[in-house]
Amino acid sequence: MGARPVLLVIDDEPGMLALVERIVRPTGFELVLHTSARDALAGLAASPADVALIDLQMPELGGLDVLKAIREIQPQCGVILMTAHAAVDSAINAVKLGALDYLSKPLDIDRLRQLLSQAREDAERRAALLAAENQTAHRLELCGMIGRSAVMQELFGLVRRIAPHARTALVTGETGAGKEGIARAIHELGPRRQRKFVTINCSAIVETLFESELFGHMRGAFTGATDHKAGLFEAADGGTLFLDEIGELPGAVQAKLLRVIENGEVQRVGSMQPKKVDVRIVAATNRQLKTEADAGRFRSDLYYRLNVIELAVPPLRERLQDIPYLTAAFVEEFSVKFHKQIDGVSPAAERTLMEGRWSGNVRELRNVLERACMLAEGRSLTEREIQSSMPSTTAAPPRSTDSLDRRPTPPRSDDLDAIERDHIIRVLAEERGNKRAAAERLGLSRRTLYRRLERHQLVPSRDTLGSVGSPET
Ligand SMILES: Nc1ncnc2c1ncn2[C@@H]1O[C@H](COP(=O)(O)OP(=O)(O)OP(=O)(O)O)[C@@H](O)[C@H]1O
Ligand SMILES: [Mg+2]
The missing domain is CATH 3.40.50.300 (P-loop containing nucleotide triphosphate hydrolases)
Incomplete structure (x- = not known):
């Protein structure tokens, strides 16, 4: 790892910060010290830390709340809590909430050094894994096309x-x-x-x-x-x-x-x-x-x-293993486009994506994720955000048979033809049979519209090549 690992220390007592600084300085960590938890959290999104050492009892914002906030803002940052009182219960709670460990004050210097070196190794291992993963991803791509299947x-x-x-x-x-x-x-x-x-x-x-x-x-x-x-x-x-x-x-x-x-x-x-x-x-x-x-x-x-x-090129439904990788790439693309911090999708949202029908294949998946990223409020896309971004024809049928939870059954893919046919008929009727206008509204060229009309048997079909003139209005 090139850069020095960063340790964020938050304690409302300046004396404590000075002490930690003396202990930690020789270990090679870069230190960021704060007496205000709010200031510390505000800075975290822009300059991430590898480890955070946080006082459990602070007047402004308790250590547990800071822990929760860090897990939201920067989940890969390891958190160690310090507690002066015999507040062991909350300390255990903190570990349950994802803290690495807790230390009671006065600080056990050896234990602190040990925890930090462990956290540092974890960070280095994560960075190495990420680099290897990126390298593999690159090797498995074809000119920017993703496909692990x-x-x-x-x-x-x-x-x-x-x-x-x-x-x-x-x-x-x-x-x-x-x-x-x-x-x-x-x-x-x-x-x-x-x-x-x-x-x-x-x-x-x-x-x-x-x-x-x-x-x-x-x-x-x-x-x-x-x-x-x-x-x-x-x-x-x-x-x-x-x-x-x-x-x-x-x-x-x-x-x-x-x-x-x-x-x-x-x-x-x-x-x-x-x-x-x-x-x-x-x-x-x-x-x-x-x-x-x-x-x-x-x-x-x-x-x-x-x-x-x-x-x-196989349809997406025949290579579901590609969905998580395509999803990750599209989420990254759209989080940049919409200036949002979105890291991925929740496990339930991923299941919903895996169960989709995807008759529009990768383009449709991309469109769904674009809409979901536009709607997104948190750091990972939720099942709801994915579902409300999916056309009903793509969403899988409801898993539950509970009659209270029964949504209208989405059309089966063979029904899509019928839907398309009805839609074309309606638009043509609204345009009083004018194919040029109908094609424009449908976003099709006139020739394509004409082909679709043939396929849906809305006009007589051609028997031989070239026997039909231009598709007139
Ligand atoms: N394997 C992939 N990895 C990343 N992006 C992909 C992949 N396949 C398709 N896409 C994206 O999906 C969209 C549709 O792809 P593309 O235009 O190549 O499809 P197509 O088969 O030519 O579709 P059409 O038949 O409608 O012309 C594009 O935005 C493309 O970048
Ligand atoms: Mg194309």
């Missing part, structure tokens, strides 16, 4: 192995599972990490603009093309192009994308000149692309081309 460690290993070589990769997984994180890691760990990582979200692009966005266009190629424009392929030249939600790519563009991947050449719309590009392609999807391909809704040749390397 065997399935995630396996996935991280695969990413590390393929990242130096892969020309294309397909990342699959449910919404919020971490697909973009994996895509970025492939870029970061590959030979192109100094070059650009360009993202395109295929569900956010109007169908007619795809080609121009991806491949660029020449002046006058279509109405509104007032200038030459490079596409995202050219922008990502030498780097990585991340095609997010590739399942939303229109059929005609799929064919062109396949050609670019195979030839390494793009052609701007309106140009006859192919242009060499050197781009690594990472695609992501939360759909069953194989099923889509089998059903003729996605080109099989493109699917097989991308699927040479598939990185499947």
Whole structure:
């Protein structure tokens, strides 16, 4: 341990402070002395102590209250009480409340030195453990992604192995599972990490603009093309192009994308000149692309081309062991963001998190913890704070069958589809059937809304690729 350990001494008698100072000085502790418990506590949050030596009987604030306050403000600080009177009962009470030990006055100097050296060893051991734990945590992460479970460690290993070589990769997984994180890691760990990582979200692009966005266009190629424009392929030249939600790519563009991947050449719309590009392609999807391909809704040749390397990110419910580590990281992030001192979650709150359904996966867990940290009043998040931050669809069904305690049963995950369907119908009705307005209110692109309408059989489904025009309002 580098810095000297800190001993905080609180006693209303200055003579006692001077005595402790004489005894302790040679032991190498840095001393912080206070005659006022309130001042001492006020300073503790900013400059923590390793051990505190506290008088049990003080006029302003009793030693037991100081002990309780320290356990709140800085639980890892060891507390030793001093008592002048035969107040052994309260001293024993103090030990029950978490004090290391108590000393009666006049002080037994050897005993005090012994307690301090023990406390010092404890502090050093804690610091060493913490450092080792941090090191392990770092080794087990992948570019900031957390995953201690065997399935995630396996996935991280695969990413590390393929990242130096892969020309294309397909990342699959449910919404919020971490697909973009994996895509970025492939870029970061590959030979192109100094070059650009360009993202395109295929569900956010109007169908007619795809080609121009991806491949660029020449002046006058279509109405509104007032200038030459490079596409995202050219922008990502030498780097990585991340095609997010590739399942939303229109059929005609799929064919062109396949050609670019195979030839390494793009052609701007309106140009006859192919242009060499050197781009690594990472695609992501939360759909069953194989099923889509089998059903003729996605080109099989493109699917097989991308699927040479598939990185499947497992849903959070299949790796519950990751929840405590993700929770710790998110709580730390949000306690900084909200300027609060939050160290973690209570054991009951952790159980609640472990029992959640997490259909929105890590993103949803993160959102719940953000809300809980916003609400938080103490140093650890309570079960209540977690519960009131969880959507009812995520919370586990009530454990108790007691009829007095019966909350409405949260919907099962197969019911989520029905809820989504009802919600879409209601919003569409309120917008008098205007899909553009409905999509905006739902936070979806029109294309995505159109897909959902198809899935819920609210519009006739397409039979073949590209047979449907743009999703009109
Ligand atoms: N293993 C992880 N460790 C830390 N943070 C994670 C992890 N996985 C996901 N996250 C966080 O969760 C959020 C969602 O992750 P990401 O955007 O990668 O998911 P996604 O699979 O691309 O979701 P979508 O399908 O909705 O696009 C992000 O804020 C991300 O930082
Ligand atoms: Mg994503």
